[in-house]
Amino acid sequence: MGDFKIAVLGAGVVGLTTTLELKKEFRNASIELIADGFYDGTTSFAAAGLFHVIGDKVAETEDIAKKWVYDSYFHWDNMKSSVEASAAGVKKISGYIFASEDPTYVRDIHLEKLSHIHRPVTDEELAMCPGKWKYGCYFDTLLTDPSRYLNWALNKAKSDGVKIQQKKVKAFSDLGNEYNVIVNCTGLGGRVLCCDRKVFPIRGQVAKVEAPWIDNFMFGDFETYIIPGFDSITLGGCRQYMSYSREVSKYDYLSIKERCENLVPSLKNAKFISHRVGLRPHREPIRLEKEYLNIEGKGMKIVHNYGHGGYGVTLAPGTALNAVELVKEVLIEKSSKL
Ligand SMILES: Cc1cc2nc3c(=O)[nH]c(=O)nc-3n(C[C@H](O)[C@H](O)[C@H](O)COP(=O)(O)OP(=O)(O)OC[C@H]3O[C@@H](n4cnc5c(N)ncnc54)[C@H](O)[C@@H]3O)c2cc1C
Structure with a gap:
């Protein structure tokens, strides 16, 4: 396709x-990436980066959710086997998920089909970690470490000719009329930018520690997880609805530390590195759709991809x-739609 001008808002993983x-799709297009926060100024920086989807309604239909999950899995799986894997922070990882009450907690209906190994734990494995575990599963999946991926992807975008601009966009009208399409990947920013009350924050906090002897991930009750990345282990976590605090809470840290050390006692010897x-x-479902706005008499084409x-x-x-498919659609549609 031709010489279009595209703006992408947001420099998180999305x-x-x-x-x-x-x-990749529009090689001749001029693409600008505009964001107010990069790298550690994004939510993505705090993520452990494990590939899994449990519970939430991510898409309008099960079929759409399945397509996103499968396309994503194969993308990360290909990257894991490429020369870029280490620089981009993508690797395969295996581990355990345990539950004491709810057997559905240990199930991921997509990974059951996609993983190479996905089996219930044995009685010996169930007794491996302190706790009254009734259910458990051992499986492999993929991990994308944001500490590496965000840098790798930004550098790749720059070397592909994408222009980078650091700027807070208060309204779509700030962007004028120079772009053929705007792709909105602002995450929680969509709440203000689109007056979209369906997207709201679920605060999370993790600790990064050094514990090189841990090579499996572990999940337990109460949002407890231990996930080995490339350069550190992530200890988590918490899910606090509608909390906007980006401050480190020492109470959350103490709770995370205690829960993780109860699950894997050798973590008492881990060296603390940092908090994130x-x-x-959060939005149910993710907003992935086209929108045509009329701003001061001029049409604006937007593809949303947030939540x-x-x-x-x-x-x-x-x-x-x-989102790329939707961009293709809006670029070939006649301006009469606007
Ligand atoms: C503790 C924790 C652990 C997690 N673990 C995992 C995990 O293991 N696996 C997983 O898949 N996910 C995990 N997540 C979730 C994951 O981090 C988020 O889903 C993901 O980061 C969302 O990415 P994003 O690019 O949409 O948003 P963000 O990373 O927040 O990026 C949004 C971008 O938009 C920009 N922006 C916003 N508003 C504006 C504006 N008005 N003008 C200009 N720029 C704007 C921001 O500056 C930023 O660049 C975790 C999250 C947390 C908090």
């Missing part, structure tokens, strides 16, 4: 992944591909 997919806090942009909640790393590639 905006960056969408930018790279757009550049992020506001998950990934606790699954932005997991679903960024699948939703990016879907």
